[in-house]
Amino acid sequence: MFAVASKTGPLESLPLRFRIRLQSRHIPLMLTAFSLLPFVLFSISPETLAPYDPLMISVKERLQPPSSAHWFGTDELGRDVYSRVLYGTRVSLISASIIIALAAVVGISVGTTAGYFGGWIDRIIVTITDMVLAFPAIILAMAVATTLGSGIQNAVLAIAAVSWPVYARLVRGLTLQLRQEEFVQAAYVVGCSWLRVIRKHILPNMLSSIVIRISLDVGFAILSLASLGFIGLGATAPTPEWGVMVSVSRIYFLTEWWIGFFPALAITLLVVLTTLAGDELNDLWNPARKS
Numbered sequence: 001m002f003a004v005a006s007k008t009g010p011l012e013s014l015p016l017r018f019r020i021r022l023q024s025r026h027i028p029l030m031l032t033a034f035s036l037l038p039f040v041l042f043s044i045s046p047e048t049l050a051p052y053d054p055l056m057i058s059v060k061e062r063l064q065p066p067s068s069a070h071w072f073g074t075d076e077l078g079r080d081v082y083s084r085v086l087y088g089t090r091v092s093l094i095s096a097s098i099i100i101a102l103a104a105v106v107g108i109s110v111g112t113t114a115g116y117f118g119g120w121i122d123r124i125i126v127t128i129t130d131m132v133l134a135f136p137a138i139i140l141a142m143a144v145a146t147t148l149g150s151g152i153q154n155a156v157l158a159i160a161a162v163s164w165p166v167y168a169r170l171v172r173g174l175t176l177q178l179r180q181e182e183f184v185q186a187a188y189v190v191g192c193s194w195l196r197v198i199r200k201h202i203l204p205n206m207l208s209s210i211v212i213r214i215s216l217d218v219g220f221a222i223l224s225l226a227s228l229g230f231i232g233l234g235a236t237a238p239t240p241e242w243g244v245m246v247s248v249s250r251i252y253f254l255t256e257w258w259i260g261f262f263p264a265l266a267i268t269l270l271v272v273l274t275t276l277a278g279d280e281l282n283d284l285w286n287p288a289r290k291s
Helices: 016-044 081-117 119-133 137-148 152-178 182-189 194-230 242-252 258-285
Strands: none
Touching: 016 081, 016 258, 081 119, 081 152, 081 194, 081 242, 081 258, 119 152, 137 152, 137 194, 152 194, 182 194, 194 242, 194 258, 242 258
């Protein structure tokens, strides 16, 4: 007798439970990722995609409405709004990435230390973390930015300085849970150092939760950066930053609406899409969360 070959695709080779979860959740996640792709391309190569120099002033073309020559119109100095929005994508995404990287590194280091060693170290770290979390993040970021002074670099540091406690609290709780697991106890028995236990056994098992937290916080970083730019504590003119562009457009809002509308739309879309991506990742990796 001859064996009949099974005609199964790549999905059928996966476990049934994961296959059902993947089939039900991967479509919204892929659609969200596809929607984010233009923003990624804008941040990588705005020089190729922007039709004009974002800093080029043309008094004769100032305050022109959207047209075939200027898709998003021109601002009060005759600069092309579309080109400035594209370059603003680079400013926002790179700055948000730096904010999240700084906050995650500090928060993971502090949270792991508190959860692993416990005792007085844990009490001190928890107290400091709770003190920072007691204040609204954006208000505290404004206070730090005011102390440091205006500028995109200081705005990034200010937002990162108020974002790390979220990661510290998350990682501390996960470390307290993971250090009681049998595979961690077995690592102790065979003589692994505390550093190796953390690096090889604890951190890898909390990676999915950290990635979900990061994806959810990208939107907050972008919105906070735009907020500081709007009130003059972030990027300064003539930097093509979305918050600064919206701030300048207040004077012209009732007549030349396009100056602030398109930067505000870019902020809204990017924040919503990054938040949706984080929520979809959370649903994919933690299906029990949804009722």
